Amino acid sequence: MNPIASGRLERLREFARPDRVFDFMAPAQSPVDVRHGPILYLEDVSVSFDGFQAIHRLNLTIDDGELRCIIGPNGAGKTTMMDIITGKTRPDSGQVWFGSRHNLLTLDEPQIANLGIGRKFQKPTVFEALDVTENLELAMAGDRRIWKTLLARLDHEGQARIDEVLETTGLTAQRHRPAGVLSHGQKQWLEIGMLLMQRPRLLLVDEPVAGMTEPEMHRTADLLTRLAGQQSVVVVEHDMGFVRSIARRVTVLHQGSVLAEGSMDEVAGDPRVIEVYLGGDEETA
């Protein structure tokens, strides 16, 4: 059969899958279904940019409540993977599911965010013209429609939630300062705080300790470990010392696919990992 016809047939099969209702009938904002285990499920995902294979047949499963660290050398596809999960980049092939109900490849960024996937960028991105409280307020879970946003008032419950997150992130004293004047570390925490306000089920955290001092790093580690359990957390990080301090399970990416997976010690002992990543100069901090 020619490839176009088989592609069409594939789409038809996909459309009429017997094991679930038609996509257009499934409620878009239904809660995440994790009864079958994983909260995030990537299967055979591939994407290439102008011939460069950024992700190659990537398989990854994150369990509900898990704290997972993803490491890998530059260009291993870590950020691209996050782009795919959050809807910024569409893969060429493969499947991405959030719980067993939501096909993330059919949704765009705001829809995915509202389903409960929060993302922290590599470079801290906070709203510099707004103050710390306002940053948190905008991130607070709630109705995001125009009219509701126009009429929204910060109620006591919201204020209490903001206070709680300010406390957790240690930013209470900075609450009325513009986010633009915060230190690098404080911006990172504010961004993590904004993630918390979203009440996500899954947090994707890209290099949270890049450019941080040692004590700041400890605090961040503390913050992230406290989050796991209530939420699933995926941390992409370069700093091996930091990964060692928080990781229970580590996935090593290399050239767009999973090279090894296991505890930090297992992974660190894997000869292939040593070859591509840890070998040469070990990045222990």
Added chain:
Amino acid sequence: MTASDHPQAIDRSRQLFLSRSTLLTSGMLIVGMVGVLVLNALPAASPLHVSSATVALLGKYFTYMLLALAVDLIWGYLGILSLGHGAFFALGGYAMGLYLNAQTSPLPGWQAVMSWFPVAALAIVLAPGLLALVFGWLAFRSRVTGVYFSIITQALTFALMLVFNRNEMGMGGSTGLTRFYELLGFRLASEGMTVALFIASGVAVLLAFWLCRAIVVSRLGRVSMATRDAEARVRFIGYRVDHVKLALFVVSAMIAGIAGALYVPQVGIINPSTFAPLFSIEIVVWVALGGRATLYGALLGALVVNYLKTVLTGAMPDAWLFILGGLFVLVTMALPQGIAGLLARRRGRQEASA
């Protein structure tokens, strides 16, 4: 700098509708309006008498201020630089022009409905609103931003200029619509009408200022400022950036349409030159000069530049465009926050440098 000495306190009034600047601006608008009316009522012999011609001129400035407000709402607070807002202004103006023409002789075809004021009033806001809705929907959904958006708004207003230049449009071709005699049954060329249009324009500025103020102090206003500064981040926390942009763009276009409708009876003509790209760029200069993202800066900028224009085009007509260009360069280089920024700095407030 005092900024490092004190913990930098943010201007809390930003979330307050009745902030100092709102009260001050509203107060000055009202006092200015009443003052002009009182001085106009003085006997003509009095040295303080303000002539009706001046009142008409000020009424025209009010419509420009309204237009500047519309541009500041989306440029200052949302980062959308529209170089085609003259198009929305002109559409509102043409809607009013058709209504005014219909008062003297019945209009042909579909235009006949415009003789009825409620329909015309609806068209004044809906024509620009719908254009903004369709245009904005296409542009924002495709994530056209920055300079690319500015360029296509220029193309939009230029295309409309060409269309309205054609006689087949039934909009008077290159002459446009003119020969207006009556508005709502009253003679246009009367002192009472001049005063009434002046008041209507002033009230429109005040109401639009309050509307814009209410929007920018709301959570939606903070979402738009966040969009201006870090659009991708806003999307990842779950706001539909395209919807936010579309909503404010449409509101802005409607305000521009109302401005155009108030402008036309006061100057007595509307023609395709209002669609000219240059006019739209001029509006942006008003806002830049006055100061972006303050609202009152836009009002101030429109007033100052247009007053200068009136004075200077009389004194040295050939120099005006050079002066306008020079002003823009000067503001960009020396006063990036405009006059409003200068005022804020003089008050020793931090918002200018923040």
